[in-house]
Amino acid sequence: MSNLMHSSVLKQCAELIASADAVIIGAGAGLTAAAGINYTDTKVFANIFPGWVKKGFTMQYQLMGYPYWTQVEQWGYYTVHLDYVYYQQKSNALYQQLRNLVGEKDYFVMTSNVDEMFHKNGFDRANIYSPQGSYGKIQCTQPCSNQVWDIQPFFDNMQKALDPETQVLNNKAAVPRCPNCGGTMFVNVRIDGSFIEEPYEGEYQRMMSWLETNRDKKIVILEMGAGYNTPTVIRMPMENLTTMLPNSTLIRVNMDHAEVPEQIAHKSISIEGDIKSFIKELS
Template identity: 50%
Template sequence: MPFIQLLAPVYQQLFSLVRDKEYFVITSNVDTMFEKNGFAPSRIFTPQGNYKLMQCLQPCSDETYDTRPILDKLLANLDPVTHEITDANAIPKCPKCGGDMFMNVRGGSWFIEKPYEQQRERFQSWVHQHLQTPIVIMDMGTGFNTPGVVRWPMEQITYHNPSAYLLRFNRDHPEVPAEIAARSLQIKGNIDEMLALL
């Protein structure tokens, strides 16, 4: 819990900047922290998945399952000393095929994208509606681990919308392509400190 308490002020700080605006969030985070800090679920796209869901690793179907009851069962069978699961039946198995399960987060070709289809459609519609309107894009901390998820799409939106302005907050890699440099601000430093300046 201390980790969540540490991060929450940054999310709340960001939410205070956009709460009265027509915002949309695309995030590679799978921890639901945006939702937990007031951002509307209908305005969030999480293309990398969500820890709240589990899925079959086959996958044998496109169904996902609520993680909470699975975790509750695991914790009830966790030895507090050895940290081993005392009952093998508590280890999650797919209700359909009996196969291994894992969190519904992008990690391979087995990832089930169905829970995020409506999110993706809403995000694409939002971007399309704003292609000719002034928007500020805040790219917060996206580096080069998975640049195709957030970093490069934000650059593309900025490039294709002449009225867009990109604020890139990044401690290590705030650089932007030369083609959009005149409509971008590269902010190098810790996000919480830089947000406070806004």
């Protein structure tokens, strides 16, 4: 409908949300960036990862899926990364505003983000589906079973062995080893086919039954920051829900790709702009 973050469009969004019975939030990587955790931010990287700057890197994004490192290097990096993006991030203004915006309405959140920021900011775990995994869990790399573990004790061991200068582990014994087979481990996030998704199947089932219960209600689908990197994870499911749910309206907020397919254009609002300003304007 409109590509501008015009006041009349904002007013329309505010009215839609206010009059809705329920809200579905679809969150992509753009929301993490809007909340202040930007994997391409070179300033933050220089500040938090000085040891990795010395090795020639300039942003976290370069080390996502990076294959050319030893185990002590990889887990040294991940110790700092997890500490910064997972353990240190708690209350966040943008997520708090979003939580207030939803208020007492029924809601369900589907997010591609693995940082658990929704849960940390007052959204109920029972109403969140995170199909890409969680930084709070760790799995066997192969994997040898469908088991996953709480990452905390592994993280604590690594932190004790972290060399603050090089940001590499100074002790091989601190490298996480699978309690079952002794093999290598990785954070329980979807990077390839070895991802263990069992922990999230219950979340998926809860979302399905939530949709079943609420399908005829007046629903606002608020999708934020889900572009074309992995459109099948959030963007396309939100489009499908817009088609399926008879009384739904999609609000798509995206910096570069706010467009919607022709078939759902009549029940969609495109906001091409910054998520942070959008939420702030509405709250």
